[in-house]
Amino acid sequence: MEVYWYVFYVDGQYPWNAGKTRHVDRRYLKALGSAIDASGFHGALVATGAGGGWDPWAISSTLAAHTERMRFLIAVHPSLLSPTLLAKQAVTFDHLSGGRLDINIVNGHAGLGAAGVHLAHDDRYAHGDEYLEVYRRIVGGGPGPIDFKGKHLDIRGGQPLDAAIQSPHPPIWVGGSSDVAMDLAAKHGDVYASWAEPLEKHAAHIAAFRERAAGYGREVETAMTIHVVVRDTEEQAWAEIDSMLKHADQGSVDALQRGLRAGQSVGQQRALSLHSGQLPRHARDLEISPNVWTGYGLLRIGSSITLVGTPRQVADRLIEYHKAGVDKFILSHHPLPEEAMRVADDLLPLLPLSPVPGQREPAQRKARTFNNQLNGVGAK
Numbered sequence: 544m545e546v547y548w549y550v551f552y553v554d555g556q557y558p559w560n561a562g563k564t565r566h567v568d569r570r571y572l573k574a575l576g577s578a579i580d581a582s583g584f585h586g587a588l589v590a591t592g593a594g595g596g597w598d599p600w601a602i603s604s605t606l607a608a609h610t611e612r613m614r615f616l617i618a619v620h621p622s623l624l625s626p627t628l629l630a631k632q633a634v635t636f637d638h639l640s641g642g643r644l645d646i647n648i649v650n651g652h653a654g655l656g657a658a659g660v661h662l663a664h665d666d667r668y669a670h671g672d673e674y675l676e677v678y679r680r681i682v683g684g685g686p687g688p689i690d691f692k693g694k695h696l697d698i699r700g701g702q703p704l705d706a707a708i709q710s711p712h713p714p715i716w717v718g719g720s721s722d723v724a725m726d727l728a729a730k731h732g733d734v735y736a737s738w739a740e741p742l743e744k745h746a747a748h749i750a751a752f753r754e755r756a757a758g759y760g761r762e763v764e765t766a767m768t769i770h771v772v773v774r775d776t777e778e779q780a781w782a783e784i785d786s787m788l789k790h791a792d793q794g795s796v797d798a799l800q801r802g803l804r805a806g807q808s809v810g811q812q813r814a815l816s817l818h819s820g821q822l823p824r825h826a827r828d829l830e831i832s833p834n835v836w837t838g839y840g841l842l843r844i845g846s847s848i849t850l851v852g853t854p855r856q857v858a859d860r861l862i863e864y865h866k867a868g869v870d871k872f873i874l875s876h877h878p879l880p881e882e883a884m885r886v887a888d889d890l891l892p893l894l895p896l897s898p899v900p901g902q903r904e905p906a907q908r909k910a911r912t913f914n915n916q917l918n919g920v921g922a923k
């Protein structure tokens with residue numbers, strides 16, 4: 544099992560509430576990167592809006608210079624960047640970060656029109672298919688020049704690049720829940736990523752995906768994004784959810800839901816179907832099974848599901864998803880730096896993590912207690 548955290552340029556204790564966001568700048572992001580780098584996470588997803596917001600390559604380049612081992616899963620909308628330029632950025636970043644790049648291909652669901660991209664849902668994935676075909680030939684170091692004529696791309700005399708550190712190229716993740724997303728990942732991806740669904744549905748989704756990948760003669764790893772609220776006691780964890788809801792108002796929830804419903808994302812529609820769009824009277828009204836809460840989708844875009852409880856309870860739920868076939872997890876909760884440290888301290892040591900390059904095992908980290916450090920102090 545591998546665990547990634549989350550890097551974003553909007554943060555705070557309750558970032559869906561304008562009064563509870565923080566000023567995010569270079570120093571803030573450095574603190575977040577250091578928290579991730581110093582703990583048991585494999586890396587972080589560096590997300591991006593299709594329209595506005597900050598650029599994930601610039602954020603990742605800055606953090607790569609201040610960190611040693613965390614991996615950067617950088618979101619890329621294929622329709623916003625030529626495959627040749629992506630190849631150049633990927634090879635350069637992979638070299639300068641010491642082989643710490645993962646690419647997350649996201650085909651987008653809203654905001655692309657503002658960038659002049661008006662492709663419908665399935666056409667975006669058809670474009671993505673041609674795009675990854677070209678991209679893989681350019682970064683794969685094969686023979687050139689590369690000519691490719693498809694419905695969306697017309698490349699003449701493309702030049703293959705010298706190899707990246709990671710061979711044959713930095714891992715390609717493909718995100719989405721629709722059939723066409725699964726197909727794109729099955730054909731081109733090293734990892735297929737989707738937003739968390741309730742356990743049984745998620746297990747069925749992964750099984751269907753693996754069959755699709757087998758149809759292409761491929762084995763592809765899977766990843767899932769999910770929120771986690773971990774506290775010492777169950778009561779404290781649910782009190783945190785109550786507090787999140789107290790800092791939300793129905794007007795803002797309605798505005799967000801209208802925008803999300805208008806989008807074309809299959810994954811988003813599934814996330815929306817897990818709640819009624821109304822802030823609940825009691826947080827646990829949206830607990831669909833033990834420790835599984837679906838209210839996050841009222842507040843933020845993306846997955847609705849949050850695992851809520853003690854470290855042991857949340858670890859057990861994550862292990863259930865792992866047994867159902869999820870290889871990699873992208874976890875998050877705000878504020879991102881503090882929650883990263885909490886999750887690293889309390890949750891990660893309970894998970895069957897695969898070794899993180901350059902990192903001691905969690906058990907060894909645990910053994911280095913405060914009292915051990917104090918041995919001898921004051922004995923002179």
Ligand SMILES: Cc1cc2nc3c(=O)[nH]c(=O)nc-3n(C[C@H](O)[C@H](O)[C@H](O)COP(=O)(O)O)c2cc1C
Nearest residue numbers: 590591618649651652718719720721724808809810
């Ligand atoms: C793991 C993961 C990360 C994503 N990150 C982003 C992102 O950074 N920016 C973005 O605009 N969309 C992001 N998306 C959403 C995708 O762009 C896409 O809209 C979504 O997965 C819906 O596609 P579908 O209709 O195939 O379900 C992400 C999706 C997943 C699964």
